[in-house]
Amino acid sequence: MLSGLSTIAQGWARVRDPASTDQKQALKARIRRQLEQHQAVLVAHYYVDADIQDLAEETGGCVSDSLEMARFARDHAAQTLIVAGVRFMGETSKILSPHKRVIMPDLEATCSLDLGCDAAEFTAFCDAHPERTVVVYANTSAAVKARADWMVTSSIGLDIVAHLHAQGKKILWAPDKHLGTYIQEKTGADMLLWQGSCLVHDEFKGLELELLRQEHPEAKVLVHPESPAAVVAQADVVGSTSQLIRAAQTLDATTFIVATDMGLLHKMGQAAPGKYFIAAPTAGNSATCKSCAQCPWMAMNSLQSLADALESGANEITMDADIGRRAVVCIDRMLDFAAQRKANVRPGADLAKEQALFTGIGPA
Numbered sequence: 001m002l003s004g005l006s007t008i009a010q011g012w013a014r015v016r017d018p019a020s021t022d023q024k025q026a027l028k029a030r031i032r033r034q035l036e037q038h039q040a041v042l043v044a045h046y047y048v049d050a051d052i053q054d055l056a057e058e059t060g061g062c063v064s065d066s067l068e069m070a071r072f073a074r075d076h077a078a079q080t081l082i083v084a085g086v087r088f089m090g091e092t093s094k095i096l097s098p099h100k101r102v103i104m105p106d107l108e109a110t111c112s113l114d115l116g117c118d119a120a121e122f123t124a125f126c127d128a129h130p131e132r133t134v135v136v137y138a139n140t141s142a143a144v145k146a147r148a149d150w151m152v153t154s155s156i157g158l159d160i161v162a163h164l165h166a167q168g169k170k171i172l173w174a175p176d177k178h179l180g181t182y183i184q185e186k187t188g189a190d191m192l193l194w195q196g197s198c199l200v201h202d203e204f205k206g207l208e209l210e211l212l213r214q215e216h217p218e219a220k221v222l223v224h225p226e227s228p229a230a231v232v233a234q235a236d237v238v239g240s241t242s243q244l245i246r247a248a249q250t251l252d253a254t255t256f257i258v259a260t261d262m263g264l265l266h267k268m269g270q271a272a273p274g275k276y277f278i279a280a281p282t283a284g285n286s287a288t289c290k291s292c293a294q295c296p297w298m299a300m301n302s303l304q305s306l307a308d309a310l311e312s313g314a315n316e317i318t319m320d321a322d323i324g325r326r327a328v329v330c331i332d333r334m335l336d337f338a339a340q341r342k343a344n345v346r347p348g349a350d351l352a353k354e355q356a357l358f359t360g361i362g363p364a
């Protein structure tokens with residue numbers, strides 16, 4: 001297997017001090033006023049600050065995974081989108097809605113997968129394997145997407161690769177090696193993997209998870225597939241953020257061990273009241289902190305940076321028109337595929353049936 005050559009050595013994050021309760025109230029009021037004034041809609045990821053998630057829902061925006069964020073932002077009537085998440089999410093919204101204004105709380109909020117997949121190195125990798133269908137994860141730059149045949153998110157990657165495999169295609173996959181390995185094992189597809197990883201999920205520890213499960217034998221284990229294989233192997237459900245929330249709501253258990261960014265526990269708690277969630281361990285037994293699964297770049301989204309960006313109009317995403325035109329092709333393919341799959345799911349389907357969306361193998 002060839003490796004990706006990029007590194008994340010240039011990565012850094014700037015996280016503000018937490019606001020007091022009074023400061024939060026004042027900031028929320030400022031944000032509400034600005035959203036109205038700009039006729040803007042707030043689109044937030046499950047991993048950002050809980051106050052921002054709540055505000056998005058209270059003001060008619062959305063809190064979701066990156067697939068639904070992209071769909072929602074594209075289809076909403078608002079001409080100004082404020083995207084609370086990381087850079088590739090704002091870029092995806094801009095690619096899908098080039099005529100809309102897309103603002104982010106902090107343009108330097110990035111992702112280790114994006115940082116670790118330099119467009120020039122990735123292009124050389126693709127050029128070296130012209131016989132392969134290029135499938136990239138959403139967590140990539142617009143320039144990388146512009147070189148891809150398909151973009152996928154974690155909620156639909158398995159289905160799309162299974163679909164391509166059934167057509168006899170060989171895959172070049174980037175950038176997440178853990179998600180790529182998981183999909184490769186599930187589908188049996190011939191996949192050449194870029195060797196990137198998420199610095200949050202990469203930290204989950206298989207051995208410590210085993211010990212935690214022994215302490216909570218009744219708990220179900222919910223795992224995001226960006227996690228290492230030793231963690232994925234212990235999962236009751238492997239899925240995207242939305243799929244893990246659905247599992248928490250639907251599975252017959254009251255205690256869950258959750259291996260993904262801790263930001264998701266806010267929405268899980270709201271969606272499955274009365275259930276108990278434990279963050280999967282990222283550290284050994286002797287460590288002072290058992291889990292620090294929190295993305296430093298998602299944490300750059302604060303009420304303060306959101307209010308400042310709306311008031312100043314700064315932090316607008318711009319997109320090279322040619323890159324945007326090429327990148328939209330692979331995103332539209334995924335959205336069309338997702339729309340087709342959704343049509344195949346009966347309303348009111350239970351989890352087992354819905355899981356067919358991401359565990360089914362075969363042509364669309």
Ligand code: SF4
Nearest residue numbers: 111112198199200295
């Ligand atoms: S949690 Fe991981 S995959 Fe998500 S934005 Fe942060 S670094 Fe990227």
